[in-house]
Amino acid sequence: MKIPEEYRFSKDHEWARDEGDGTVTVGISHHAQDALGDIVFVELPAVGDEVEREQEFGVVESVKTVSDLYAPVSGEVVAINEELEDAPELVNDSPYEGGWIVKIAMSAPGELEELMDAEGYDEFLSGGD
């Protein structure tokens, strides 16, 4: 799958998309969902929770394994994808759109620029992880 240009990626395989209003939408990459396999449960934070860059903010359970979600940027959770409650497979089926996980109001917008762009993430992946 081609990696969308406007997305930024963390080494933990989360993506952040700048919504242009001080918030980012966050999800996990195609590579991450593919490695996890069938996702059966996403444990979401609550709206209003503070998250810190590279700190856990949720959990993804697949049939195969369990993985923490790490925030790509710091800030406050302003929305969660409630559809994942009943349809966690959206993360597999549409990791960059319908399978988004949270929206974060950034407290340190500069962090976004420190993430990898699509090309950088592609190189990061081919470097092996």
Add this chain to the structure above:
Amino acid sequence: MSDESLKRVPLHDRIVAAGGRMVPFAGYSMPVQFTSIMEEHKAVREAAGLFDVSHMGQVYAVGPDAVAAVDRLVTNDVSGLVDGKALYTVMCNADGGIVDDLVIYRLSAEELLLCVNAANREADLAHMGAHLSGDVELQDRSDDMIQLAIQGPRAEELLQALTEADLKGLKFFRCQEAHIAGQPGLVARTGYTGEDGFELYLSNDGGAVVFDALTERFPEELTLCGLGCRDTLRLEAGLMLHGQDIGPSTNPYEAGLGWVVKLNKDSDFVGRGALAAIKEAGPARRLRGFVVEGRGVPRPGYPIQIDGEEVGSLTSGGYSPTLEEGIALGYIDSAHADVDSVEIAIRKRSVVARVVKPPFYRRPKT
């Protein structure tokens, strides 16, 4: 572990070409899945799946004393088998710990096939060699054989298309020699999925022919399956995984496998004294099944708690694709073994789980 250090099954290249996602398992490079564990799991429950399980070990006991000799190695009663009948059993050490669990097929009065776990093959052979007596020879043919499993409600119908053998007449835990796609082998109505199905024991050349014949003839009907769904299927069926649910430090009574221990059989089998003492005293812990209430996926190693006090831990666990719930096996101290519910510590949360007697899933009666 690098790929080079892993052993390859004879069908390795075919498995990779078919899209197998290879992972290390028991020293072998094996497919965890082809498309999705969930889809493969459902295919076995609803139609039919094909597994290459050639990593499993095949040890033959051959000779005039084969039956008596094997009877002394395992806890279940091998002497009661007739030709063409299979038996599930455990093999214990002198302390009553489980060296392995295995299926024994009686091929004739002088030939038994023991199907053992891949990870235990060397340990099994050493243990069996040390306790073997009489006019019998153990032959490890694991590297010379392909073992295929065809499992699911449509398994009989699909496999029947490739053999003259009367599969309908082949009952559960029976086996017979047959030609499949023209290749001679052993067909057994056994499996590790909780579904109806068959296991085929074939030569390396013959197994390749049969694999090709099955996949070419039934590209839609028969789903290629990996070890991921083999694990979720066996867990739903409440079947033990050696190395996880049972092992050398586990005895069959605490594992709920007392039914395969025949203390009163004629032979003085390895572990008999220790097992009699354990049965007399009662096991200190018991294997139970757990079904998570609400959301949460239990995994091996998670603590089992009652009122915050740890009373055991999980040995297997995962998401049940059939029940759409988290299910697990684990040991709980005997003092608490009859409670109706416990808490399971799932990472930072604690969830309530019902205590049940496995299996979690029983196939519909046909």
